[in-house]
Amino acid sequence: MANYEKLFRKLGDLATSENTSCKELTGVLEEPGFQIVDCGSAGHKIAKHPAVNLIDYPDYDCGHNEGTKVHRQYIKKLHKFVKQNEEGIKEYIK
Numbered sequence: 001m002a003n004y005e006k007l008f009r010k011l012g013d014l015a016t017s018e019n020t021s022c023k024e025l026t027g028v029l030e031e032p033g034f035q036i037v038d039c040g041s042a043g044h045k046i047a048k049h050p051a052v053n054l055i056d057y058p059d060y061d062c063g064h065n066e067g068t069k070v071h072r073q074y075i076k077k078l079h080k081f082v083k084q085n086e087e088g089i090k091e092y093i094k
C-alpha cells in the first residue's frame with residue numbers, strides 16, 4: 001500500500017468507521033513510514049513521519065483495554081495531517 005493516494009484514501013475511510021482497531025490504524029500508518037511512539041500514558045501514541053519536521057506531531061488514543069476502538073476524531077486529525085504534509089510524504093514513499 002505504500003503510496004500516498006492509498007494512504008490518504010484509507011485514512012478517509014477509517015475516519016468514517018466506528019470500528020477501527022488500534023492495530024489496524026497503526027498498520028496503515030507504519031506502512032508509508034510513520035513511526036509510532038508510545039507516549040507513556042496508557043494507550044496514547046504519537047505518529048511521527050521522517051519527512052515532516054515538527055515539534056508537535058498528531059497523536060491518537062488506543063484506549064486502556066486491548067480491543068478498544070480508536071475514536072474517529074483522532075483518525076480525522078491524522079487524515080488532515082497527511083493532507084497538510086502531502087508533498088513531503090509523497091517524496092518519502094517514492
